[in-house]
Amino acid sequence: MFKVFKKDKKTKARSGVLSTPHGDIKTPSYVFVGTYGKFRHLTSGDIKKTKTQLIIANTFHLWDFALADRDGASKASEKTFLTKRLGLNIPTMTDSGGFQVLSLAFGNKNKVGKFMTDSAKTDATYKRSKIKITKKGVHFNFKGRKMFLGPELSMKIQEKIGADIIFAFDHITSPLDNFKYNKKAVELTDEWAKICLKKYNKNQLLFGIVQGGTYKDLRIKSAKSIGSLPFDGFGIGGSYTKKQISKMLKWIIPYLPEEKPRHLLGVGKVADIFEAVQNGIDTFDCVIPTREARHGRLYTKTGFMDIRRGAYLKDKKVIEKGCDCLTCSSKIPRSKIRELIKSDNINQNTAGQRWCLMHNMWFFNSLLEEIRVSISKGRFTEFKKKFISGFDR
RNA sequence: GGGGGUGUACUCAAGCAGUCAACGAGGGCAGACUGUAAAUCUGCUGGCCGUAGGCCUACGUAGGUGCAAAUCCUACCGCCCCCA
Numbered sequence: 001m002f003k004v005f006k007k008d009k010k011t012k013a014r015s016g017v018l019s020t021p022h023g024d025i026k027t028p029s030y031v032f033v034g035t036y037g038k039f040r041h042l043t044s045g046d047i048k049k050t051k052t053q054l055i056i057a058n059t060f061h062l063w064d065f066a067l068a069d070r071d072g073a074s075k076a077s078e079k080t081f082l083t084k085r086l087g088l089n090i091p092t093m094t095d096s097g098g099f100q101v102l103s104l105a106f107g108n109k110n111k112v113g114k115f116m117t118d119s120a121k122t123d124a125t126y127k128r129s130k131i132k133i134t135k136k137g138v139h140f141n142f143k144g145r146k147m148f149l150g151p152e153l154s155m156k157i158q159e160k161i162g163a164d165i166i167f168a169f170d171h172i173t174s175p176l177d178n179f180k181y182n183k184k185a186v187e188l189t190d191e192w193a194k195i196c197l198k199k200y201n202k203n204q205l206l207f208g209i210v211q212g213g214t215y216k217d218l219r220i221k222s223a224k225s226i227g228s229l230p231f232d233g234f235g236i237g238g239s240y241t242k243k244q245i246s247k248m249l250k251w252i253i254p255y256l257p258e259e260k261p262r263h264l265l266g267v268g269k270v271a272d273i274f275e276a277v278q279n280g281i282d283t284f285d286c287v288i289p290t291r292e293a294r295h296g297r298l299y300t301k302t303g304f305m306d307i308r309r310g311a312y313l314k315d316k317k318v319i320e321k322g323c324d325c326l327t328c329s330s331k332i333p334r335s336k337i338r339e340l341i342k343s344d345n346i347n348q349n350t351a352g353q354r355w356c357l358m359h360n361m362w363f364f365n366s367l368l369e370e371i372r373v374s375i376s377k378g379r380f381t382e383f384k385k386k387f388i389s390g391f392d393r
Numbered sequence: 394g395g396g397g398g399u400g401u402a403c404u405c406a407a408g409c410a411g412u413c414a415a416c417g418a419g420g421g422c423a424g425a426c427u428g429u430a431a432a433u434c435u436g437c438u439g440g441c442c443g444u445a446g447g448c449c450u451a452c453g454u455a456g457g458u459g460c461a462a463a464u465c466c467u468a469c470c471g472c473c474c475c476c477a
């Protein structure tokens with residue numbers, strides 16, 4: 001169930017509450033990515049201290065674990081496979097595994113990811129080697145294994161994992177795919193969406209996914225058809241060049257039901273967050289806060305810092321003055337975090353990365369908190385302007 | 394006193410006559426990371442000239458051999474180990 005409490009007057013930004021069997025989520029909300037149903041280097045107790053509302057895990061990566069679990073099918077009420085794995089009873093999502101067909105089976109070889117430079121050619125020809133896509137799903141190779149994943153199987157696995165919110169199995173395209181290919185992908189995603197709805201047990205919330213690449217016609221076509229289906233919410237997927245998020249959202253959002261939640265898949269840099277919220281997005285997931293934390297990039301209101309730099313060798317300040325995250329409130333100096341994270345890599349310790357994770361997750365959750373407040377006070381645009389101008393890069 | 398070893402750029406550590414401004418690692422510097430095969434990846438790291446290319450200074454010190462030396466010889470200096 002989703003309730004919008006406040007709509008911004010100047011933009012499409014909105015604030016509300018999304019209710020799930022494991023609790024309520026105040027929106028807009030960041031969704032952190034715990035692919036394997038865990039966060040590297042963090043305990044469940046740690047996660048509790050980051051103000052995290054919602055976590056997304058991955059169907060592809062949990063596939064074997066979930067199906068091997070003998071505790072029966074998870075009902076999205078009490079302790080599901082995923083909440084047990086997390087050690088936390090908080091709202092969860094699972095991605096359908098559709099993205100992995102791009103990132104694992106295809107993207108790596110072709111150097112294609114979710115985002116590409118703006119100069120990327122969208123009509124380049126390339127080969128989707130060893131991948132066969134049919135109406136039933138995708139045959140592909142992974143680590144020398146022949147695999148198959150499709151809408152029915154994805155739904156089966158996601159039901160077993162038991163997240164509160166699950167996604168329909170979709171066909172993501174790459175920025176290199178042409179119009180014709182994207183058109184087929186949209187049609188296939190539609191067909192798969194209907195299969196997913198048929199297999200849907202109503203214990204969970206099922207979100208359909210809009211595709212269409214960077215093509216306006218296709219995005220609108222996809223938004224219309226997916227948006228008209230009885231999903232509980234909608235995901236917006238695909239890949240694009242870096243400057244196209246906003247434009248794409250403006251095409252899509254008008255065709256999605258106003259009363260249902262919208263999730264933007266895999267987007268979450270600081271500037272992107274504001275663009276997403278401004279265009280009517282309620283939740284979005286991204287690896288940026290956690291991956292970059294592990295790589296030593298720490299966020300503050302004035303920009304980010306690479307804590308591994310020698311400049312912090314003797315820096316006794318906390319990451320950010322006034323920050324209430326565990327790291328900063330424990331008064332861990334930058335020099336110590338630097339020392340720890342640099343030796344983490346060598347000694348297989350994780351203390352430094354943990355401090356970084358605790359900070360970044362807190363940072364992004366706090367930012368979203370501020371965004372929610374700004375929307376409720378009718379000051380979203382002002383807050384955005386102020387924050388962006390103070391944030392370097 | 395006798396015997397053996399060793400001295401390489403910020404550090405560790407290869408090289409043992411030409412392809413060496415010198416492998417590799419660390420460190421440093423710069424950059425990347427967007428539905429996580431990512432505690433990861435990429436580039437640079439003697440000086441000067443805009444890069445290409447070139448010039449200069451460099452492998453403990455001082456000489457020597459040789460077309461050519463970090464690499465061979467001699468002496469010296471410094472460290473290390475073993476025997477007395």
